[in-house]
Amino acid sequence: MTETNFSVQGYNLVKLLKRLEDATARLEDVTIYQEGYIQSKFALEKDGKTDVVAGSKPSSGSVSSNASGVTTGNTAGPAGEAVSSSKPAGEANKEENEAVKEFKIFIEQNVDPLVKLSAEIDPTVQKTVEYLSNAFKAQLDFIKAAVQSKKPDFASPAFIEGLTPINENIFSIGELKEENRNSKYFPHLNAISEGSPLFSWIAGPTPVSTITDFKDAAQFWTNRILKEFRSTDPKSVEWVQLFLTLFDNLKAYVKEYHTTGVAWNDASGEDFQTVLNKVSNESSGASAAPSDTTGTPTPGGPPPPPPPPPPSVFESGEQSKQQESGGIGAVFAELNKGENITKSLKKVEKSQQTHKNPDLRVSGTVSDKAAPPPKPKKPSTLKTKKPPRKELSGNKWFIENYEDETEPLVIETKIDESVFIGKCVNTLIQIKGKVNAVTVNETERCSLVLDSSICGVDVIKCFRFGIQVEQSLPQITIDQSDSGSIYLSKDSLQAQIFTSSSTGININTPTGPDGDFVEVPLPEQLIHTFVEGKLQTKIYEHAG
Template sequence: MADLQNLVQRLETAVGKLELFAGGSGAGSCAAGDTAQFVKAYDALLNGAVGEFLKISKEIGGDVEKQAGLLLAGLNIQRELLVKASQFQQPDEKDLSALLAPLSKQIQTVQDFREKNRSSKQFNHLSAISESVPALGWVAMAPKPGPYVKEMTDAATFYTNRVLKEYKDVDKKHVDWVRSYLSIWTELQAYIKEHHTTGLSWRKTGPKAGPSTSAPSAPCAPRAGPPPPPPGGPPPPPPPAPASASAPSDDSEARSQLFAQLNQGENITRALKHVPEDMKTHKNPALKSQSGPIRSGPKPFTSPKPTNICSPAAKPAPKKEPPVLELEGKKWKVENHDNASNLVISDTELKQVVYVYKCVNSTLQVKGKINSITIDNCKKLGLVFEDAVGIVEIINSRDVKVQVLGKVPTISINKTDGCQIYLSKDSLSCEIISAKSSEMNISVPGSGGEFSEFPVPEQFKTVWNGDKLVTTVTEIAG
């Protein structure tokens, strides 16, 4: 029996080796022509869209060329992971984290380059790459890696639009740069849809991958020279992992008391008074019926009570994800909170960002100076923050109220219905950028301490003047 078992093991090993070197099933040298099909497809992406992007980046030069080199390094690290996936079975979770660590580190390096060059004349270019480079983390996303890449690509739109606006009539090369950069992620989505629809495709047989498995030979795609040495910075964050359900460590009672004091408005919203009907500037009288607690008293953000809305057709209830409030790397994650009126982030640093996702009937306070804040897919959310050195974005949301206590340079509203912004005296120079949104109102403090509310235009008129298109705001009499 022992001899028979040994024979069976030897046969299994032999079969594994045959499968490994069968045409199209494993990754080896490109000359031998036995590279896995999905690795070959990835090489085509590197030679095509990525190659074009690197060429234009080199022509532009400066910080753009340097950061493009860092992005290329991340793409090459990802290729090495794809080759391992074609050679080995999916590893255990612990080993998978170790395999993903180099890619996670390189993503952080690309983002750190933007942070260390905020004074660069090419800052919008750097920001476009920095905001979307987490898309390389699709290899750890299942079962929807493709939509994750699209979500990260959309995050770059604000900055790519800025590049287009700045250079469209000045230097066409930068317009081509935007086109070539976005095409990388568009083609990557198509690649994922064809080869890794529900997640990274690992080999079905053979040994499991691990940190000690040998790295593949140099990639088939030509490298555009060695990337510049990555700038120094803080230790890299851990590789992407499923969101933790851990709760914040702050004492719940103390946090509730703190937020209750904020809602009293002392030294913050004391001057917030009711705006009489004859002082409102709505272009549509129907909007007057949407007044909420934030307009009628010193409590700008009282979490509204949930209402029962009967849908015409019964649908299965979506799976309830656990609430999250935690710091992961330099990102504060606030996710899946429902009817939470005492969410507070107090221990902040300038390099940190806040990402608020799928929160309903909740209120969040962010203390201190933060880099940027993103509100995504939220309903009836109230946000109070002190200072943001970057952008505050509101995306795919409804009935959001935001109060600025200090300064913020830019607020972006995209695909959002119902957004009330309260500016402070220090933030009156803030740029408000909106697209595909409705029911947006900006309240500004006056000399008498009262807030005056102004609607953001939603309707425009465009005419041809014989030379070019001229667009003006259309007022609707009501």
Template structure:
């Protein structure tokens, strides 16, 4: 019964999502094939669980590996296609696909599925905003994907309330299947190698697959290496680093940021500005209405954009500023720190996601701009007074939510009195 409930999701809203993805085509269609493989891998895993008793820890990790590999492939495809016109579609899936990791969550996996569904909402809202007036297929695409995860949450709550349920009457689980072929390479060139994925919840899910190898990297400390037993070591540098007090999982380490040479190129409609450091004279001129400026991992730099174009994106930038005249769509800040923007003409939308420190200088023509923020802090909007000076307003970061009987939730802003 449990397996049939999962297959109902696959044959229902997931099939609808796959069909609409193929209609949209491009990166969305390719991405959906990876999603289908992830759900197929989980279906096989649930089939094993419904027929067999729970195996040992090492064997269990091997059974989880196919699903984990597919999730990783889905997220890598997004990272390698950050300049895709369907980047918000790819991000919506990549941020929420770790919901399939519910099989490792206990004692309440259903709320975890909802949490992952909510994690993708920022990007599904962007898809709706960009496409609801252009093409209804994209609205149906969002509805089908959200419905897939909503039904997955209900399925988990009903059949696996406190964690994955294994058969109590079945036999021992058969040997894990050999690993399958890796996913096909994406059809586009990798422009953003070294992207930051440290915040992905699926990282933990992927790391548990190491099994017994998880301790191979640890070094045994003998009595000769211990400073409290060997006074001579106290006179010089410590021979080893003290163990961190922060919780760690296996041998997970912080990702190494790959230093790449700076680049400033134009690829068709896209202006790509990457890995710039200490450059304050960067100029983008001769833009067209359908052009996009994409800045990635720039540090302590300033970019001036002349003319009217579609949008500007700052991704993983630090201490970087952008000055522009007019935008048709939006300016977006993603995973940035201490960034600034100044609009001289008009901008309809300003989007801030996972960013700490963002100064927004508006022009008189942009006072009606919409500012959409998520998981961000230290945001300030500076409104011109008319005499060359600005009035600074902080964007709210703290909220209070109460339950209204019979109506749901009521959320209000808590003002900072400090």
């Protein structure tokens, strides 16, 4: 049989077999090389473990690396002790320490220069940036505790305690901004205030996008700084560059060490509350005594977890035992008793019956049973309460975050201006003058009184709202809203009202006797039918 007989569709099988043999030989060479590399690596790790057992202490300054990229510890510490960083059990701690170390470097290279430059611009700007710096230092303590702890419940008191110092500084930034609205450097304060919620990256699964969102919010004000101070104050231009670089470098750090949220140590970490207390004590004592930067672990291991809380003083010992021995099994056991379930009940004497002894009703006897403790409210973690805002930006009014205002918020508008009302609660807003357009978004129990509008009013995701039109407007659009009342004037009866995904909307028109308002509910039930292949929709009417 000739060699050509082994050809299939233009391929020579003999040549293919030779090429397969060559490829197999190369794979064998690679396998032999990898086996030798792995054996040498295990030998190095074994030597490192021997050094640690012999009494060596790890040191962050005595780590070397060989040509193949295997990290080994072959130098001595201050006391001549051998050092090894190849110990598998310490690998996680090394990563944790590196994350903390890099965050310290981030603060030194990005936050501290911003504080120094702010002092040269204005004392108020300096104080605001100092609050920002304190929030970063509080977040450093949080990260220190997190990398040594198991992930806690975000509704737990320990987690809230860890976030409290950060939130306090964020609130201080907002308060300082509101107190200095007439300041020349108000855009600087606004930029910091809009960007300060970036600390919420530690509570979300996508921290990088969170930082990007708040950078975009702050950039609106940094652009205004560049516009107003570019030719008059070069330091403000440099300040903007430092401030925006802070966001970019923080994103790079988070992307490297906390890609999907804070890097908790679920494998071998301690209780978060215990570690947080330890870190807080170390931070408070850092100013009194220099901290040890050698990374030497404390002898004796970590302290034991705190004891469980004592039982409530309002509960008796018998009740505690009953609760411990209870459960679903005890419930079914009681139900299975049948008629015998009432044998344990005490007979109520006539002297103890309130309907036959009126004196007992006056005395108001209190049961021995302790009332169940109130359910704790779910905390808002890092969802900060933004300060109220009422300002004109360009030709657009912003009215946001007002709650329980006793006096109406009155604004004078021009024909080319628009108004945005968002996230207000229990507030009355009055718009005087003819306005271009009005948007009401995510409000609750809010009322709007306006003279007239060119484009109309848009109501989006509002609950229990009220709108009163004094003059005229072309249309009102209502989307995803509930329980609203709209009062039209005689001049606005021709207005068009568009609704979608809304319920409980009532229109009041001055068509009654003596100009009284007549309430007309908007239809919510519709009938859809196909007539000759075409969809027809009619309002469903209840015949009473």
